[in-house]
Amino acid sequence: MRRIACLIATLALLAPLPAHAQGNLPPHAWLFGEWIGGLYPPPSSVSSQECQAQPVVIFTRDIVMRAVITDTDYVQRLVETARITASGVEIHFAPVVQPAPGPFNLSPGGTGTVGFGCTDPNVLNVQRRSDNEISFPGCTDFPYPLVRCPGR
Numbered sequence: 010m011r012r013i014a015c016l017i018a019t020l021a022l023l024a025p026l027p028a029h030a031q032g033n034l035p036p037h038a039w040l041f042g043e044w045i046g047g048l049y050p051p052p053s054s055v056s057s058q059e060c061q062a063q064p065v066v067i068f069t070r071d072i073v074m075r076a077v078i079t080d081t082d083y084v085q086r087l088v089e090t091a092r093i094t095a096s097g098v099e100i101h102f103a104p105v106v107q108p109a110p111g112p113f114n115l116s117p118g119g120t121g122t123v124g125f126g127c128t129d130p131n132v133l134n135v136q137r138r139s140d141n142e143i144s145f146p147g148c149t150d151f152p153y154p155l156v157r158c159p160g161r
Contacts, residue, residue, distance in 0.1 A: 037091040037098045040068040040135065043158040044143065047151035048078060051142075060158035073100065073133065075125060084123065086133075097137040104131055126150025 043064035045051060067074040067083070074083040087103040105123045124130025126149035136144045141157040 035070055035088075035091055036093045037068065037088070037100060037135070038070075039137075039140075040098065040143070041070070043067050044155040045158060046153050046155040047145065048076070048153070050153045051156040055159070057159045064158060066155060073102070086123070094134070097135040097143065100133045100135065102131045102133070124148075124150075 043061055044066045045055065045060050045064055047065050063076070065076045071088050073086050073088060075086075077084055086105075088100055089103045090101045092099050125133050125145055127133060127145065127147055133148070134146055136146050138144060138154060142154050144154045145151040
């Protein structure tokens, strides 16, 4: 009896755990990675090295970064919440805190771009067109679809 109990305990410890790690993923996990297009029509073919050299949008668990044509830096937005919708996902960003003016009432550097050209700069609706293509409906800064950068 003792051997059977030990065998069951050993098998229970060696058995793969249920999808516990997958249960911790946020609703927008399928977006994680680099995307190109959006500001311009996406290329029909691109290598992973070319794509990852200058992505337009980068999604992570806590931050969404977007390129701005007039600046070399990416605009970063902190993800406050994300929820699944019928067509994709809706991401709510933490409000942007405006920095205090510098000496002589001059504003610090930066483009001042905080959103994606959507009606509400703190909300981004992502429409999933396919596994590797998305769009931002109603966002004037991104009139074209985006495609996922291919893996290496």
